[in-house]
Amino acid sequence: MSLALSTKNAFPVSFPLPSAAGSIEAYVQAANRMPMLSEAEEVSLARRFRDEEDLEAARRLILSHMRLVIAIARGYLGYGLPHADLIQEGNIGLMKAVKRFDPERGVRLVSFAMHWIKAEIHEYILKNWRLVKIATTKAQRKLFFNLRSMKASFSTLGPEQVKEVARTLGVKPEEVVEMETRMSGGDIALEPTGEDEEERYAPIAYLAASETVEPSMQLERKEYDRLQDEGIKGALATLDDRSRTIIQRRWLVEDGEETATLHELAAEYGVSAERIRQIEAKAMQKMKGALAAAM
Template identity: 70%
Template sequence: MKSTPLQTALPSDNHALALGFSGTLGNIDAYISAVNRLPMLSHDEEISLSKKLRENNDLAAAQELVLSHLRLVVSIARGYLGYGLPHADLIQEGNIGLMKAVKRFDPDQGVRLVSYAMHWIKAEMHEYILKNWRLVKVATTKAQRKLFFNLRSHKVGLDAMTPAQVNELAKTLNVKQEEVIEMETRLSGRDIALEAPSDNDDEKFAPIAYLSSDMQEPTKVLEAQHYDKLQSEGLEFALTKLDDRSRRIVEARWLANDDGSGATLHELAAEFGVSAERIRQIEAVALKKMKGSLAAYA
């Protein structure tokens, strides 16, 4: 977390300290406890402070408005803990929304700040959740966002939704049944650590062990392509540089069968009417010449 919720929401001055903040609150539980002890504002006090902020840009009035509604942020953040994100981070994002609400609040509209601020607080938390809940975005349209934040409350228990429940939710939220099924599947999934959490032999088979592949590394791919080319075009090029007898010997000895069980020296010696040692010498010279041809081709 970049900073504590207290650091985001509160200037460090004597007024804040007098309201119960020591200036050294780093623990989330201590922060929540201190927030809940802050005094609430009456409707008249709220209007007076809001007008001071609008007409005179009174930052002390803005601070008091923010302080008195921090408990609202804590309460709203508690409702989003099911997404597995840090409580303190949710509060921090909500505090940003609260400050935006205080800045834009119009006391002449006859609406209490608490009602107006809820929209801004939830909007900031929603944005944070959608960006950080999973590495891959799970909701990109307005309808998908609505589905994302309503699916949990519409599900009954931990079992998968029945076709009737899927159909009902799709109609309620005005989305396709396929989108409901897909979102439920993604929400019910679990993040898995790529690396094993310990050196325990039973836990060493983490995804990183079987997801990684050296063969997909660019250099390895190029090497494999180069090798395949040498095995086909390069080999054919090298064979064309041999005389007929040398080519016949090399092909019979090494290229006749895929399992490497080619002709023997004695079989070729009988075919050409020479000794087995002479066949071995011709083969050695031919292979050396092919090696030079392959190097030139590469």
């Protein structure tokens, strides 16, 4: 199976790379079998790609560094996202790095690529991990991606540890405390979810109904929800069958069902995970246009 990337992401061709759509263990083994490059070989290949647009040279550079992507992606498993998806995003970062690599600077590709691989994985996590949707400032992002490892030996940061983390990362102590609270806090169900005696006293029991919610306002809300639901259905109707299925299985699953990963869908359709990603992005854009036109 090939991994294809558009010109926007990296290269306008398909590379015969190992696919993570099957067993992740088999993928890791295949990547680890790829030969390492000496510095001289790396410089020679990079020059061939830069000067002659030799795509075979680019392919060899990428294959020899895929184990680096796997190692970096493994460090982000604590965020609850599929390892295969993290590797896929890291591979995109690696390809971007190869495209921009300058062999004349005297820096090995491994050092240069680490930034691009991590940046791509960070962006993926920020878009998909629910708690991070509130980490919007530069300081919050820095804390989010460093606090977990920095506090590994402490159950809760004390005043001195808070000051040390703030000083190390160049942020305010109160920002450290706030992010620690966000990351360590668990979810609380609003309504009872089981037969447990304690769940009878879920937060919903303590929420008094607002006197301002008149029947007319409730009807207005129901009408809004209905129009919104119809809008999504209408937008889905503009898609072809494959795009519609991908969107539904990635974003519109029923409660209790798991969303499909890029690699699961890639295996089903017999294409690369990046191709599924491209179809998903194009479908989302088309749906946005349809929803905007319906407003």
